[in-house]
Amino acid sequence: MRWQLFHGKNIDYLTIPEWSELGANLAFSLRDGGVSKAPYCSLNLALHVDDSPENVLQNRRIFLEELGCSFADCTAVSQVHGNKVIEVGEQDKGIGVRELDPNIPECDGMVTTSNIALLGFYADCVPLYFFEPQAKIVGLAHAGWKGSALNINQKILHKIQSLGGSLENCLVAIGPCIGPCCYEVGEEVATVFTKEARGSDLISKSGSDRYSLDLAGVNKSQLIREGICPEHIVQAPFCTACHKDLFYSYRREGSTGRMGAFIQKK
Template identity: 40%
Template sequence: MKSNAYIEENESLKIVKFPIFDKYMDDIIAAFSTRDGGVSKGIYESMNLGFEIGDNQQNVLENYKIFSRYLDINYKNIVISSQYHHNNIKVVKEKDKGKGIVRNKDYQDIDGLITNTAEIALVTLHADCSPIYFYDPKNKVIGLAHAGWKGTTMEISGEMVEKMSLEFDTNSEDLIVVIGPSICDKCYEIDEDVKNEFNNMSIDTSSYISFNNKKNKYYPDIPRINKALLINKGVKEENIKLSNICTMENKDLFFSHRGHEGKRGSQAAILQLK
């Protein structure tokens, strides 16, 4: 399967980037971190970007400094989500700069971030769940979403399109969307009770969920379900790119919640308007 992503390396640091965004490099910075290039130790080795999972706080901050310096981002301008596997979305403004990294968050239960303010770096955290990047080149608006199975069944990707339209007059046909590295349908086992949650969505997901009779398990394709949701909201199919990189299959390069049995750090999806 063709990948719509590539790895940039600088000494020990490895970062995922996306070809579809390369033509907009004068306007945005978009990347996804890997495990490599940081200072964290043990199960968090080495580029852990999650403050709330037990790692040494100073190590995490240093990791953000390394990550940001490579991308030419001011780490003090980062705004980090407050994820709860939901579909709530926050409009990020100038006053929010630094929240979650150098200032306390004054929000919770936020799995999506959008802004039209330059030099604010939006960040969501991942270790199997899908990072979804949104860019409206016409109105210069960006968005990031964290989509696990709960956020997907709550249709956060569709909510992002609607929120960007409501707040910033985004036309869905103008959106460029990337669904970054996440667990693939070959690796992601769920039981029937979770599978049934997909039955309540606004789209038919049956073709995106397989069943293994021997294991009595279901296997949802979370990235492609989100792609279908986006198309249903009017995003052009050719403007949606899936990285086709599985975090669990590549757990030497990525933290994977399932692959590392919960003993892991977190990757960061980052997106900023220049």
């Protein structure tokens, strides 16, 4: 099982074909194929950056159409770098898709047993996709260093279990995020992960008081500790900051667009 580049009708995106065979479609968008202008060129999917909302909606339309999904079937919450996880369902369809709605719950993780499509937005932070094929539950989380420090994985896995899912069956996909090659942090952030990184190479010294942090690795290690089978975790082999032709990177560009993560039960 691995992430693969899929050439769609109008855009390319990353996906895991085996997940689709097991009953969940997932996708991670790339930066090409949209209508936004610099510095958001061109498939920026996030409304919370300073891009034209009309262009973002057109980009969302392009992305969702490729996935056979409409605005009315999705929800996108307002991500706040926390570890709150909510359950969404039929009643949430359409929320947060057309506008930055003040009624959107602020959270960084969603799970559902319904066929609502979950959307999240990323430029360096870790996209985490969850799928429990027996209990037919999907989830999506957003983990920057803060969400990782708060172990959003534990929260979302507890939520999946509370809905009848089992950790034994649960599949997790880690999408493209900033790699240790480009993610340098100061002592303050590195210290937060010292315990997590003990006996591993998740943190390494890169300067006098600078450290390179493997954020995807931290999340993977948390998932395994929570009980996810290592063979059930599929990590995308890309650093968002290294591949400027493919991805937006907040660390590299500052003011920039966001890729979209999508997951929906079939």
